[in-house]
Amino acid sequence: MAWLASPPPTANTDASIAPDASAVPDASGALATPAPRTARHSGMHPASGRPMIEVRNLRKEYVMGAEHVIALDRISLDIARGQICCIYGESGSGKSTLLNQLAGMERPTRGGVRIGGIVVSRLDERELAEFRQKHIGFVFQSYNLLPGLNAVENVAMPLMFRGVPREEREARARAMLRRVGLGKRLNHYPSQMSGGQQQRVGIARAFVTRPQVVFADEPTGNLDSKTKVDIMDMIRDFARENGQTIVLVTHDEHMAAYADRIVTLLDGRIVHDTEQDE
Amino acid sequence: MRFSDLVHLCRQNLFRRKSRTILTVLGVVVGCCSIVTMVSLGSGIDEQNKQMLASMGDLTIITVTGANNTGGMGMADGSGTATARIDDKAVKDFRSLQYVAGATGHVTYLDAILTAGPANRYVDQNGVIEAIDMTQFDAMDYQLDSGRKPNRQGDVLAGQYTAYDFIDSLRPESDNFRMRPSYLADSCTPEQRAEGCEDKSDAQDPFFNILTTKITVGAAQTDDSGNVASSSTPTASNGQTAEGSGSGTQIQVSGLLKEDNGKGQATSSGLLMDIATLKDLVAKIHPDAAAGTLAYDSALVRVQDIDHVADVESQIRTMGFTTSSSRDMLDSLKEQTRSIQLILGGIGAVALLVAAIGIANTMVMSVTERVREIGIMKALGCTVHDIRAMFLVEAGAIGVIGGVIGCLVSALISLAINLIRYGGVSAEHLQWAILGNGTVDEAARISVIPWWLYVFAIAFATLISLISGFGPANKAVRVPALDAIKSNQ
Numbered sequence A: 001m002a003w004l005a006s007p008p009p010t011a012n013t014d015a016s017i018a019p020d021a022s023a024v025p026d027a028s029g030a031l032a033t034p035a036p037r038t039a040r041h042s043g044m045h046p047a048s049g050r051p052m053i054e055v056r057n058l059r060k061e062y063v064m065g066a067e068h069v070i071a072l073d074r075i076s077l078d079i080a081r082g083q084i085c086c087i088y089g090e091s092g093s094g095k096s097t098l099l100n101q102l103a104g105m106e107r108p109t110r111g112g113v114r115i116g117g118i119v120v121s122r123l124d125e126r127e128l129a130e131f132r133q134k135h136i137g138f139v140f141q142s143y144n145l146l147p148g149l150n151a152v153e154n155v156a157m158p159l160m161f162r163g164v165p166r167e168e169r170e171a172r173a174r175a176m177l178r179r180v181g182l183g184k185r186l187n188h189y190p191s192q193m194s195g196g197q198q199q200r201v202g203i204a205r206a207f208v209t210r211p212q213v214v215f216a217d218e219p220t221g222n223l224d225s226k227t228k229v230d231i232m233d234m235i236r237d238f239a240r241e242n243g244q245t246i247v248l249v250t251h252d253e254h255m256a257a258y259a260d261r262i263v264t265l266l267d268g269r270i271v272h273d274t275e276q277d278e
Numbered sequence B: 001m002r003f004s005d006l007v008h009l010c011r012q013n014l015f016r017r018k019s020r021t022i023l024t025v026l027g028v029v030v031g032c033c034s035i036v037t038m039v040s041l042g043s044g045i046d047e048q049n050k051q052m053l054a055s056m057g058d059l060t061i062i063t064v065t066g067a068n069n070t071g072g073m074g075m076a077d078g079s080g081t082a083t084a085r086i087d088d089k090a091v092k093d094f095r096s097l098q099y100v101a102g103a104t105g106h107v108t109y110l111d112a113i114l115t116a117g118p119a120n121r122y123v124d125q126n127g128v129i130e131a132i133d134m135t136q137f138d139a140m141d142y143q144l145d146s147g148r149k150p151n152r153q154g155d156v157l158a159g160q161y162t163a164y165d166f167i168d169s170l171r172p173e174s175d176n177f178r179m180r181p182s183y184l185a186d187s188c189t190p191e192q193r194a195e196g197c198e199d200k201s202d203a204q205d206p207f208f209n210i211l212t213t214k215i216t217v218g219a220a221q222t223d224d225s226g227n228v229a230s231s232s233t234p235t236a237s238n239g240q241t242a243e244g245s246g247s248g249t250q251i252q253v254s255g256l257l258k259e260d261n262g263k264g265q266a267t268s269s270g271l272l273m274d275i276a277t278l279k280d281l282v283a284k285i286h287p288d289a290a291a292g293t294l295a296y297d298s299a300l301v302r303v304q305d306i307d308h309v310a311d312v313e314s315q316i317r318t319m320g321f322t323t324s325s326s327r328d329m330l331d332s333l334k335e336q337t338r339s340i341q342l343i344l345g346g347i348g349a350v351a352l353l354v355a356a357i358g359i360a361n362t363m364v365m366s367v368t369e370r371v372r373e374i375g376i377m378k379a380l381g382c383t384v385h386d387i388r389a390m391f392l393v394e395a396g397a398i399g400v401i402g403g404v405i406g407c408l409v410s411a412l413i414s415l416a417i418n419l420i421r422y423g424g425v426s427a428e429h430l431q432w433a434i435l436g437n438g439t440v441d442e443a444a445r446i447s448v449i450p451w452w453l454y455v456f457a458i459a460f461a462t463l464i465s466l467i468s469g470f471g472p473a474n475k476a477v478r479v480p481a482l483d484a485i486k487s488n489q
Ligand SMILES: Nc1ncnc2c1ncn2[C@@H]1O[C@H](COP(=O)(O)OP(=O)(O)O)[C@@H](O)[C@H]1O
Pocket: A062, A063, A064, A069, A070, A071, A089, A090, A091, A092, A093, A094, A095, A096, A097, A098
């Protein structure tokens, strides 16, 4: 548990888990882990035995007046690189809370999260933004497209934050949109698209930066069953293609079936953890 | 994030809420217009002052009028009056002071009658002759209206309007003079005309060209009743001339001075010559006059630039002289103008302040509306720095656009004000209103917008907008990314 107490790595948001870091075998400097053993394996090479996501003894409490809500308790979890991991559980079991801790949206009350060797729970705001920019993709239940931007601009947005020139990022966005079957809707605005189409834009946006990890919180929650299958196929295919790690939150067992592994939560604790074959 | 992307996003956001953007920009336009218009009125006062001062003559001239018996170093050593006499030595002392461009003693001779023309029919009963040290002509910055500069011993110059001072003694009294154009009214209504009003269209040249006509200087004699009469004056009734009386002497004017009230009356009406020339002249026309009457009545000192007038003037006072200059008046005029300008500027600033509140309001609303968008952007990796920049660019754009439009509108307002003051649209009026005309008195503009005012107004509007956008931008920065995700439920 030494890494939880170690000071935050200074250059930690850069090379260690960047998509192309595999081409640079010696990115170990990015890891501030004192243990030489882990440092040696920190190149984030696909063959590396190190998990993509490491969660240790995570606890999240919410204080509401006099009441303490323990949303998560004693969560320890390793998610391997390239794994599609489903966080499964009924409503209120703490799935979204766990996802938010993993993605650095909230600070845990206790315990730590490390993604690609970076201690997420210790990053400051600026480092977090940079970290998300480079390594994280999001798919939201309610799509969360910007209403003022068309499909291409929405998909190109994360690239814009990274400073990619307009021509280049829109070309990449168009290519992504064609792959999700929206080649004819490139200039449509969110209000002109169905839920399924919007979620496909959302998926294109999440994957356009080729992030190491994509978090999806109930991505099919608002869709009909036929569209759900399309969307899940798409997420799985993208992930397989680039060996990306997916953390999928759902309360729908049909969706959970797409995962390599199902972690079941109940009242903020892991009650089941099963790996499954496709 | 690139700046070009920030600008692009800003444009999209401003267009998305068109009417609100337009109203906010309008607020800035009004604020900017009021500042520019108010300050332009202030600069208009400056221009009017400048033209008024120009009519007062050279402002760098100090007139030393005599001994100062109440103070000065002369008093300190007990020999005050001795040192404080205006004589050649004093003039030399003045000339050696720092910042002094030139100095000359000054003599006024009033006992002359000037006549000219065939049979000396044109007469100036009250001819003023002033004499200075002509070697100081350039150093004192005398300006010529026409003719040539004095370059020979004995050259005589006439004032710009001297020729208008002559009456034609052979004409009836009601029509024996010519008016200077500047004394005529701008325009007369037919009713006024019936009562004898004459306007610029009635302007006539003087009776003779003073540069080509010899002038006879004669001595005036004070008769018993105190009236001045001349030995060379013709009597209008019989048309006879007194040319034979022997005391008149003829001179030829070589150049016409430009009127400059700072440098003596002779620049406008009278004759100006060297002191030696005047002495010769007086010796001829008035042999009995004591040489003492030609002592300096004053000295003129010209300072290199207006900023040092006060300095030089106080030094001369310390030497024991009394002085006068336009500095006091200039100071109080400046002070008055400044306070008017401050008041006007203040009124304008209040309007811009109101506009600033409008911008702040718009930006606050914009942030509130876009909380979700901001959350999404943050979740997708937009840095806090970029979010702040996004809102500041928007606020700044409102300021720049409002400022530019405001400047254009102000230019039109200013044009309209000036045209109204000139009394209508005409090619000449348009030229005055746009380019200004420093030499024509009636062309002084009420509203003057110097180029820097446009630059300042746009910069100021932008700055105010940025300042009012700063609070909301920081509010946007604090929107948690989690809100975007939370809204899933
Ligand atoms: N911001 C919060 N403040 C207080 N309680 C919260 C907050 N977020 C979540 N909770 C509580 O934590 C528990 C887990 O919520 P959540 O993670 O949203 O569940 P799920 O996503 O599995 O439906 C719930 O009891 C919820 O009330």
